[in-house]
Amino acid sequence: MTAGAGGFPIRAFFQRLLGPRTMAYLLHLRPLEWPIMTAHFLLGTLLAAGWALKAAPTLLGWLVFVALLNGGTLAINSAFDQDEGDIGYLKAPPKPPEHLLAFSSALLAASGLLGFLLPRPFALINLGCVVMSVLYSVPPIRMKARAGWDLLINCIGFGLFTPLAGWAITGRPFDAAILRASWGFAFLFATLYPMTQIYQVAEDTRRGDRTLVIRMGVGRSLALALVAALVAHLLFGAAVMALGRHLWPLGISLAAWLAVLLPWLAGWRAWSDHRHETGMYWGLGAWAVTDLSLLVLLWP
Incomplete structure (x- = not known):
């Protein structure tokens, strides 16, 4: 909601810069979660390689797993939930824009494909997370609406797979x-x-x-x-x-x-x-x- 940006100075600044329509798409990627995902992802990378990590695969892995996968996951969730109140990492969310489903689907597809530019274990973990993202939010399966399944898919995707994905981009065996x-x-x-x-x-x-x-x-x-x-x-x-x-x-x-x-x-x-x-x-x-x-x- 455009009016809601007034209570958030940083959001209001970027809304003036990008325009309300583009800003709505960006906000539904919930970038405030990205530092948390980044830290959890890089934990695996640092535990595998220490300070010897390589910049190029690390940056590509971050783009694929954090920006595209996590951003796309949260956006496709917003597309179906149509929340009106505060949601995780986003207060006073704007109304989900018209093409948010297509936009989030494109991000998830790009994540799944680009993951194969990195070591195979990373690519398979990432692809599994893309599939789980769809199963979690999209009807008729929509696991987030099924008690127990909602917990399981989050425990596997965020808890288990995120540090393993960070480790896997180094090519080192688990x-x-x-x-x-x-x-x-x-x-x-x-x-x-x-x-x-x-x-x-x-x-x-x-x-x-x-x-x-x-x-x-x-x-x-x-x-x-x-x-x-x-x-x-x-x-x-x-x-x-x-x-x-x-x-x-x-x-x-x-x-x-x-x-x-x-x-x-x-x-x-x-x-x-x-x-x-x-x-x-x-x-x-x-x-x-x-x-x-x-x-x-x-x-x-």
Whole structure:
């Protein structure tokens, strides 16, 4: 919505520069998520190559996996959801433009094709994520509307495959540490995912989507998130042990998640949607702490 740009100075600047129509397409790529995706993707690259990573394949991998794949995934999601309230990484979203479905489909197709310019394991992981993006958002399958399946596809796509894709662009074979850490991130996304849904329960209910949080309820979803965080850190510990290194720095990561989850579990009944949304962003902060902890612990 054009009027909504007034409350966001940076958005208003780019809207004047690009025009409202082009800006609507850009906003639905949700570029505010790109730094998070970039960090999680480059975690795999840095753990594989350290500072010896090569610029050209790294930049191409970023374009394919973050800008085209992630941007296209979020845009095709917006094309079908037609949200009116805040959505993840985008407050006061503009109305999805007329050709957003065609635009997002083109981005996903380009991602799938360009991925084959990089090592085959990366190309196959990336192509699998393209397929999952379509299955997640597009009717009649639309896995995001099916409780349990929505969680599974996000755990695999964002949690498991993103660091593996970052590793794969280096051409180095996967080792035990990165495989265990990536499975840990699959479970860690089971911690984050309910946080992304709690404040959108009213919107999802209006559309008829039966998301995980709607089916389980907020309290049980947060309890699931806590259990998943503990399992994730057990897997991270196994990854660290595969390299014979000390485990104690993982306590910083676990403490960050407990600091988000325990107050939320204790007080969620009295929280407004806005506070639940703020909780999600605190969860993203905890995710960043985990990425940094494992970067230090597993550095090659």
